[in-house]
Amino acid sequence: MTEDLQELLFALCAAPGTPGDESEAARRAAWELSDCGETEIDRMGNVICRMGNQTAQQQILLDAHLDQVGLIVTRIETNGFLRVDRCGGTDRRVLPGSPVTVFGKEPLTGIVCCMPPHLTEGGEDKVESVDRMAIDLGLSTEEAQELVSPGDRVLVRAPQKRLLGTRITSPALDDRAGCAALIRCAQLLRNQTLSCGLTILLSSREEAGGQGAQTGAYSLEPTEAIAVDVSFAAQPGVDPAKCGKLGGGPMIGMAPILNRPMTNRLLELAKEHEIPYSMEIMGGETGTNADEIAVSRTGVPTAMVSIPLRYMHTPVEVIDTQDVAYTARLLAEYVKGVD
Template sequence: MSQGLKKLIFNLCDAPGTSGQEPVDVAARELRKYAEVRIDHNNNVIGELGNPDSHYHIMLDAHLDQIGFIITSVDEKGFLRFAPVGGLDRRVMAGSPVTVFGKEPVTGIVCCMPPHLSDGGEDKALPFDKMALDVGLTGEAAKERIPLGSRGILYSQPQELLNNRLSVGALDDRCGVAALLRTAEILSGEKPDARVTVLFSAQEETGGSGVTTAAYQIYPQEAIMVDVSFAKQPGVASVTAAELGKGPMIGVSPALNPKVTELLFETAKKEKIPYQTEVMGGATGTNADEAAVAKGGVACGLVSIPQRNMHTPAEIISLDDVENTARLLASYIMDRGCRRD
C-alpha cells in the first residue's frame, strides 16, 4: 500500500491550486472511485458514501488549497510584484524558483540581492511588497502573457526520503486529502452502517470560507478534520510537536467536542493504532473552528498528520502517519455506525 499511497500523494501535490483555484478535477476523479461526487460553486469537492439512510452522519474534511501568491503588478522592465495567498513563508523566498500561471505556465525566480551589495542585510527577509519576480520577459511581453491576478506557487521537486518519508510542497494539506481517499478505500470494502460525507474544502489557507459554507449545507452530526501539525525538528519546542512516524495527532481543545475526542482515543487504543496527543488552549487554527459553529453546531474532532518545514516547498511527512490516520478514521466510523448513542 505504501507505494500506491506515495504515488497518490505525489500526484495530488503535483496539481497546482492556491485558494479559490483548487485542483477540483484531480481530487474529484480520485474520490469518484469510492463515492458519488459533486463540486459546489465555492470549489468544495463533496463525496457521499456508506449508507445514506443511516441514523449516523459524519463528515470528514481535508482542505484542498495550497499556499502561493497572486500577481499584483508588472513594471516596465518586466519584473512582477505579488502578494501572498495564505501563509507563505517569506524567509524561503529569495532566489527561489517559482511557477506563474499566466496565459501559460512561466518559470521565474524571486529576485535576490547579491551579498556583495547587501551591506550585511542579507539575513533579513524582505516584506512581500518589496519582493519581485524575474520571468525573463520585457515589460510589454510580461504584461501580455501574465495578466494581473495570475496565481503562482514556489517550485517543488518531489523527494522520497529514508525511513518511509516524503518531501514536497503542498503536503499541507494534500496528505490529508490522501488520508481521506485511503479512508474511503478502506470503507468501500467494509460497507459501514453510516452515512459518510467526504469534503475536500476550498480556501482554508485564506480563512476557511469553503468549510463554512460546506458544513452549513451538509450539516452532519459529527465532523472530523484532517490537517497537518508540527513535527519535532531543531528549533521547534518538543512540548508542542510530535514525532514523525509515531502516528497521527489527536487534537484536544476547548474548540473540539470532548465526546468525539474521547472516542478517537478509544478507537486508537482498541485497534492498536499508534497515536500522539496535541493539546491546544483555544482555537485549533484548522477548519474545525469554522465547522463547529455551522448552522446549529457540529460536534467536531481533529486528527493531524505531523509535518516538518510547514508552508515551504520542502514539507516532510511520514507515509506511516498518513496510513494510520486512514486506519483510525475508518475504524472510528465502523464503530460509530453500530452505536445508537
C-alpha cells in the same frame, strides 16, 4: 484510482491549487474519490464524496483542505518584473532566489529576485515583506503583459522526492497529506456496509480563511465531523511538548472548541487497534477547519486529527507516509463504529 500511498500523495501535490483557484487540484482529487461514492465539485470548489447510508440519522463529515499556499501577481512593472503578494501564509524566508512557476496564459518559469550579499551591507540578514519582492521572468514589459495578468497565481518550484524509509518531501503536503488520508479512508470503506452516512469534504480556501469548510458544513448538515490537517513535527528548535513525531502516528487534538467524547473515542480506537498516536493540546481554537465546522448552523460536534509535518508553508515540507496510513485507519475504524 491510485492505490499506492506515495504515488497518491505525489499526484495530489503535483496539481496546483492556491486559495480560490483550486480547480486542477479538485479535479485530481475528485477522480481519486470517484470509485468510492457519488462525487462532485460544488460552487465553492469543494470536492464532495458521499458514501454509506445517506438517509441514516447519523451523518459523519470528514474534512481536509485542498488548497496550498502560494503567491498572487499584483502588478507588472515597466521593466517587466512582476510584483506579488501572499496567497495564503507563504513563508517569505524561503522566497528570495527561489524558482517559481507563474500560471499565466501558459505556465512560465521565473525567479524571485534577491540582492547579492556584496551589495546589502548586512541586509542579507533581513527578509523583505512579500509585497516588496519581485519575480524575474526574463521578459520585456510587453511580453510579460501579453502572458501574465494581475491575479494570476504563482507557486514555488521544488522537486518531489522519496527520502529514507517511508518519508517524502514535496510542496503542498499541507494539506494534501490530509486529503490523501481521507481518500485512503474512503478506499478502506468502499466495500463496507455502513450504518451511517459518510461524506468526504476536501474543502477550498482554508489558507485564506476556511470559507470552503464553512459553506460545505452548512450545506451538508453533518451530525458530527472530524477535521484532518497537518501540525508541527519534531525538529531542532521546536519544543518536543508542542509537536508530534514523524512516524509516530496521528496527533489527536484536544481543545475547548472540540468535542471531548469524540476525542476520547478516537483515543480508545487508537489503543484498541494498536495505532500509534500523540496528543495535541490547545487552549482555545485550533487554527484549522475544525473551528469553522464546529459552529456551523446550530453547532456540529467536531474532533481533529493532525498529521505531523516539518517545514510547514515552505516548498520542502516533509512527512512520513506511515502517518497518513495510520490516520486513514483510525478514521475508518471511527466511521465503522458509528451506528
